[in-house]
Every structure is written in C-alpha cells, then in structure tokens.
Amino acid sequence: MPTLVIGASGLVGYEFYRQNKGKKDWFFTYRSVKVDNFLQLDASDAGQVEKLFSELKPDTVILPAAMAWVDKCEREPELARKNNVELLQNVINAMKRHGGRRIVFFSTDYLFDGKGGPYSEDAEPNPLNVYGRIKLECERMLEHSGLDYIILRTTGIFGWEKQGKNFLYRIFDTLGKGKPIEVPNDQYATPTYVKDIVEAAMALLGKGQKGTFNVVGPQSMNRVELAQKFAKGFGFDEKLIVGKPTSEFKSAAPRPMKAGFRIDKITKLGIRMRTVEGAVEDMKGRKEEDDRYE
Template structure:
C-alpha cells in the first residue's frame, strides 16, 4: 500500500459532470488539495479545459502538477461520437494519452481513467477485467484506445470501468434524470428491453475511487453496482421507488430505437476485483434509488 503524505494534490478533469462533481466532494477535507476543470459548465474556482483542443490538457497538467489526476471528462454522447469520430478520439483517447505522458514526469504521479463496459460487445456480460474487449461503436473504441494509452504510460495508473451511472443531479441528463423529467410531465418514455447492465450509483462510484486510490490499485478494475438488470426493469424499479407512473414506460427492442451507434446488449461488469481491493460490494439499485429519492426530496427537479 502506498502511504501518501498529506495533503495530496488531486486534479479532477471534468469536475462539472455527474461523477466529477461528486469527486470534488469526496476528495475534500484536509487530506486533499483538490482542483477541478470544467468545459461548457465552467463555474468559479474551476480551471477551463477543452479536451478536444490538442495540447490543452497537457498544459493544464504540467502547470498544476497533481499527485493524482482523475479523468472523469469525456465525450459521453454515444450517438454524437458516431457522427464526430475524430473529436471523440481526441477527447477520449488522445488527450488522455497526453495527460498520461505529463503525469509520468511527476514523481509518484498516478493517473485514474474512467472507462466503460462499452469496450465489450455485449454477447456474454457481465464481464470481468480479463474478458476480451470488442467495442461495437466509436464511443467504446475511443475509450478502449484511451485505456491502452493510460496503462502503457505507467504501471501505477488505474483504469476504472463503470456502467449506467445514475444519480440525482439537478439539471443533469443521466438516464434516471431523463426518466424523472419525462414521467413527472406525464410523457411516455421508450426504453430498451434487451440492454442489460449493472447500474452504478454515482456517489458509490466516487467513494470507490477514493478507496481504490487509498490502496493504490493499479491496472484495470471494474466498479459497478451489484444488480445485473435490463434497462427496462431498472426504469420500472426507478418509477416505483420515485413514485412515478410505470405505465408511461414502454419497452422496445434496441433494433427499434433508431439509434446510430450499435449497443452492447448483455453488457455489465463483474466486480470481484473491486471487492478484493476495497473490501465491499457497491450497492444495488434498490438502495441507490432510495438514496436518489431522498436527494430528490431535498431539491426541485429542473
């Protein structure tokens, strides 16, 4: 186990997103000196960074010189990646590779890169860390290339693959927030009935990142929730717990959803390695959604 002197300087790249903003909370307090970057939702206190601009990410890292950089920022719009291939590779692979090169120059520097179960083809999920990768779409391809660059740069770097991340985030657009907004307005929502994953509560993921960093985990680790479930059943359970009308949810096969990017159908992640590293399993959907409902009670939907 690596013992860090305190405070550790942490750079959260993409601190305005669903996971990044929770990382800013988790990596707070006297043990950490934490900085974040933002792009379109830049707010005061954050450093501007556009990962689509060659050289920007490396310049920020060489100026900040963090002990640990966590790349939460990504082009996460799976459909958008399909139509803007070059931009997807710049943001999801080339900039992470540049960051990895800069982090290597910092003694003891460690880079944590968030990746996805979309590196797999979805024929036999849930997948473990040794499963063969075979992405079906540009998003998955670009994240896999990013993973490789980060792992090749240093053996102390860590790739954390996750999937179907959800949380209550006012103004956010994750799957459960879309469901909440639509069903609250009595609008119908079409949901894939044949896409399976292991939905991951964002708060749990941010905490898992902290614990993985504490034990100095390296290589690839899958961090995801403990239930393997279809998107349709997840949506129905969310509607039940959030007291919304489940009859507004209509299940369809992926083939009828008119999506540009191919989706892995049986995806999801096995988390035995995570359990060994941190000593626990991440929560399942019932507990995550109940926590979501509590946060919803404290904040209006935007």
C-alpha cells in the same frame, strides 16, 4: 500532494467534488459548463494542459473528462478521438513532464460485443462501436504509459447530477410529468450509483491499488426493469414505461445487448456497491443535491 479532477462539471466528476470539497490541494476543472471555484480547461488542447500542469504539478489525476455521448462519437469519430484519445495523451505527457504519479480513468462495458455479459476483468474485448474502440485504445495507452493507473470499468451511471442528463432525469422529465417513456427492453447492463463509483475510486486510491477494476452495481437488468425500479422508488406510474427492441430506436451506434460487469474483484477488496433500490433510498435522503434548479 495535489490531486486534480479533470471534468468535474460532469456526472462522475461533480460527485468527486461533493465528496472532496474543502480538502487541501484538491483542484477541479470544467470545460464549458462553468462552476464557481473550478478551473477552466479544455484538455484536448495540449498547450492548456501543459500550462495547468506546470502550475499545479498534480501527483494524482482523476480523469472523468471525455466525450462520452456514444451516438455522437459514432457520427463524429474525429471529434471523439480528439476529446478522448488525444485528451488522454495530453494528460499522460504533462504528467510525465511534471512529476505526475497516478491516474484514474473511466472505461465502459462497450468494450465488449454483448454476447457474454456480465463480464469479468479478464474477458476479451470486442467493441461494436467507435466509443468502445476509443475506450479500448485509451486503456492500452494507459497500460503502456509507465504511470500508475486505475481503470474503472463501469456502465449505466445514475444519480443527482449538476447537468441533469443521466437516464434518471429522463424518468423525471417524462413519468414525473405524467408522460410515457419508450426504452429498450433488450439491453442488459449493471446500473451504477454515482456516489458508489466515486466512493469505490477513493477506496482503491486509499488502498494503493493499481490496475483494472469493474465498478458497477450488483444487479443485471434491462432498461425497462431499471425504469420500473426508478418509477417505484420515486412514486411514478410504471404503466407509462413502454419497452421496445433496440432495433426500433435507430441509434447511430450499435449497442452490446448482454453487457454489464461482474464485481467479484472489488467485492474481495471489501468494496460494496448499492442495488438500485438502495441507491434510490439514498438519493431521496440527499434531494438537496439535485443541482438542476440552482
């Protein structure tokens, strides 16, 4: 049964490739960052989606593809809709036409207003920004799609990454070069190791689970604490980390302050998520998977 990962050139998608490469009937796409052996697809274009799905007829679609840059979504809401809502609608339509059965989608703690986190799966959403509102709309579309769906709600994903753009790489590019870094000291989340979120998704698929699941690391912390843990783990100078309130960063999109998730639901299913310290140890053991310098 074919499985298609759309958006496999990104942080989460490429980890699906790492964990499943070589498997029969798995297909991976990129949009603009070319990867050999991946198929090219702009999923915001219904015609391209229809063509690919008529050829592959995927049973399972894993959809990390999104416009996930929160401030850009705020500044360009139409583009954000096209590359999130319309993209998902194109995929749902094509799955229904070509026998697709189940879909894995990635959502966010920006669904919430940050007054009461970390949140459980049944908390009431109240998004503060365009990205959060769009993700909520996507969740509702999936709930009404008639497809089997797994929504993974997550936050603050870090790990080795082909495009080297998650928060950890800012640490390498600043502290690693002896330069200071300014980070917000009042935004709390539950940072998540990319390898764990993909392992969790594979476990949920393997168990035939359906529905909405929080999939994040087990620790709640702010960005300063996260940067300090990275610095300690990779041997950088913690004194170069400068904490400032979010209000001083002048970001386009408002952020929830006390966000992140509780993971009792996946814990009961036997799924384990690493602490930041555990993740850093694991990353050091797979340094060759830092793809930036290919």
